[in-house]
Amino acid sequence: MAKIIVVTSGKGGVGKTTSAAAIATGLALRGNKTVVIDFDVGLRNLDLIMGCERRVVYDLINVIQGEAGLNQAMIRDKRVDNLHILPASQTRDKDALTEEGVERVLGSLSEEFDYIICDSPAGIERGAQLAMHFADEAVVVTNPEVSSVRDSDRILGLLSSKTRRAEKNQEPIKEHLLITRYDPMRVDSGDMLNLQDIQEILAINLIGLIPESEAVLRASNQGVPVTHDQQSDAGQAYVDTVSRLLGEDVPLRFHEAQKKGFLSRMFGGGRR
Amino acid sequence: MSLNVDRASTAFTFKGGMLPMTVMELTSADPERVRAQLSSKLSQSPAFFQHTPVVLSVEKLDEPHLALERLCAVCRAHKLLPVAVRGGGDSIKQSAWALGLGWFPTQENRPQAVNSSSDDATAEAVLNEAPLSAASGGRIYRGTVRSGQQVSASEGDLVVIGAVNAGAEILAAGSVHVYGPLRGRALAGIHGDREAGIFCHELHGELLSVAGNYKRLEDIDPTLLGRAVQVRLLEDQLNIETLG
Numbered sequence: 001m002a003k004i005i006v007v008t009s010g011k012g013g014v015g016k017t018t019s020a021a022a023i024a025t026g027l028a029l030r031g032n033k034t035v036v037i038d039f040d041v042g043l044r045n046l047d048l049i050m051g052c053e054r055r056v057v058y059d060l061i062n063v064i065q066g067e068a069g070l071n072q073a074m075i076r077d078k079r080v081d082n083l084h085i086l087p088a089s090q091t092r093d094k095d096a097l098t099e100e101g102v103e104r105v106l107g108s109l110s111e112e113f114d115y116i117i118c119d120s121p122a123g124i125e126r127g128a129q130l131a132m133h134f135a136d137e138a139v140v141v142t143n144p145e146v147s148s149v150r151d152s153d154r155i156l157g158l159l160s161s162k163t164r165r166a167e168k169n170q171e172p173i174k175e176h177l178l179i180t181r182y183d184p185m186r187v188d189s190g191d192m193l194n195l196q197d198i199q200e201i202l203a204i205n206l207i208g209l210i211p212e213s214e215a216v217l218r219a220s221n222q223g224v225p226v227t228h229d230q231q232s233d234a235g236q237a238y239v240d241t242v243s244r245l246l247g248e249d250v251p252l253r254f255h256e257a258q259k260k261g262f263l264s265r266m267f268g269g270g271r272r
Numbered sequence: 273m274s275l276n277v278d279r280a281s282t283a284f285t286f287k288g289g290m291l292p293m294t295v296m297e298l299t300s301a302d303p304e305r306v307r308a309q310l311s312s313k314l315s316q317s318p319a320f321f322q323h324t325p326v327v328l329s330v331e332k333l334d335e336p337h338l339a340l341e342r343l344c345a346v347c348r349a350h351k352l353l354p355v356a357v358r359g360g361g362d363s364i365k366q367s368a369w370a371l372g373l374g375w376f377p378t379q380e381n382r383p384q385a386v387n388s389s390s391d392d393a394t395a396e397a398v399l400n401e402a403p404l405s406a407a408s409g410g411r412i413y414r415g416t417v418r419s420g421q422q423v424s425a426s427e428g429d430l431v432v433i434g435a436v437n438a439g440a441e442i443l444a445a446g447s448v449h450v451y452g453p454l455r456g457r458a459l460a461g462i463h464g465d466r467e468a469g470i471f472c473h474e475l476h477g478e479l480l481s482v483a484g485n486y487k488r489l490e491d492i493d494p495t496l497l498g499r500a501v502q503v504r505l506l507e508d509q510l511n512i513e514t515l516g
């Protein structure tokens with residue numbers, strides 16, 4: 001039985017797709033058979049970040065409507081063996097995504113995979129609710145700003161009331177906080193909320209902190225999930241996050257502004 | 273900065289509970305009389321005396337001092353385990369604590385205990401009390417009330433044990449109590465009860481209202497923010513004072 005993890009946020013553009021791709025890659029690199037599903041019908045993005053946009057033939061909606069089999073629609077990742085991508089449709093109507101259809105697809109994937117990562121669309125409407133509906137765990141992606149924290153709070157409310165586990169009165173979804181685009185310098189200067197404030201308001205377990213990093217933009221332009229860039233701070237932070245998801249105890253990094261070293265002071269270089 | 277602990281690895285969690293509890297309502301402070309009665313009870317219904325936890329109620333007694341230690345010893349000798357004392361003055365409270373027992377204040381408006389019809393002085397001293405509700409007809413909510421959520425008590429008070437986040441709303445016919453930060457909207461006395469109030473550990477509320485009289489965050493004296501406060505209606509004005 002696979003563990004189903006939804007990556008969600010409420011607010012748009014906070015780094016859900018980046019995180020879904022990075023976490024799925026990290027889990028697969030650790031030997032777990034993993035599939036990452038794009039639930040963002042009409043705005044498909046995951047295939048770009050995973051670098052497989054040229055290999056998309058069928059998508060999630062084709063499978064739900066019985067026009068293609070799962071194995072026809074899933075794309076095998078070029079870099080990591082046990083990683084698969086199930087893309088969203090760019091053209092179809094959102095209403096084609098049905099609860100029964102999603103349940104059926106997740107059910108068959110569950111037999112074959114260890115982890116199913118669902119990349120949620122922004123918002124709190126149907127698409128986002130379907131992406132979270134069958135989840136066992138949720139990674140709530142939050143940026144250090146008031147509106148993002150507020151939207152994450154809203155999503156946490158839905159996770160505890162509008163999901164299958166909530167409706168069936170089962171053990172609640174395990175909720176994890178993933179703070180992304182954290183810039184300690186801007187936190188120190190008061191432009192952004194700090195880690196403690198976010199944790200205090202959302203009151204859930206912190207699973208990771210991803211610093212604001214140029215490596216993310218570079219990675220998404222190249223279509224290589226940032227987890228592969230182990231020179232970068234963001235890549236390392238996602239590896240830490242994956243370790244914690246797997247139950248390991250890893251100290252937090254990248255949350256404090258680094259004092260400029262002697263060389264960078266001499267040459268005026270910044271941290272990347 | 274450490275990550276917060278995984279729930280699975282916590283050693284315990286605090287849960288509010290209401291357990292049915294036997295109250296031993298003392299009508300005599302004399303340990304010997306209690307002993308005599310317990311002994312005869314024990315022979316009648318031995319099944320009852322199985323290390324049963326009891327609360328010793330001294331509400332009916334007029335004694336400022338009490339041989340509490342001896343009373344407890346008598347109980348234990350008859351397989352009753354005193355866990356707390358109810359009623360009595362400060363000295364009784366102090367001796368209860370010294371003996372490692374809990375202490376409850378006198379129950380003011382407790383429904384009259386069902387007295388056994390017998391007028392005999394040795395009448396039933398053991399009563400089974402119904403669980404006491406902290407907010408009669410009201411509601412206790414445990415956990416964070418999150419943005420977009422609404423929690424209400426259409427009767428009585430609403431007690432929230434946790435935070436009320438911005439964008440959340442809590443309402444009650446009676447008073448609203450928040451044991452945590454109040455960041456969202458709180459409305460007390462929604463059916464017009466002007467005696468209702470709002471009580472919270474940390475005031476950041478977006479909106480406070482008692483019986484329809486409200487204050488917005490903007491109207492609140494900034495020095496009160498973050499403080500423990502009570503909010504009441506005084507002559508049609510919403511009055512906010514710090515607590516403690």
Ligand SMILES: Nc1ncnc2c1ncn2[C@@H]1O[C@H](COP(=O)(O)OP(=O)(O)OP(=O)(O)O)[C@@H](O)[C@H]1O
Pocket residue numbers: 009011012013014015016017018019040045120121122180181182210211212213214216217220234
């Ligand atoms: N840690 C980071 N550092 C710098 N840029 C980042 C970081 N994480 C994400 N971004 C950038 O933020 C933008 C939005 O990221 P992404 O598409 O992953 O967000 P999303 O939440 O999936 O958006 P949507 O709600 O539209 O689906 C992208 O340009 C991405 O490169």
Ligand SMILES: [Mg+2]
Pocket residue numbers: 016017018040045119120121
């Ligand atoms: Mg996205």
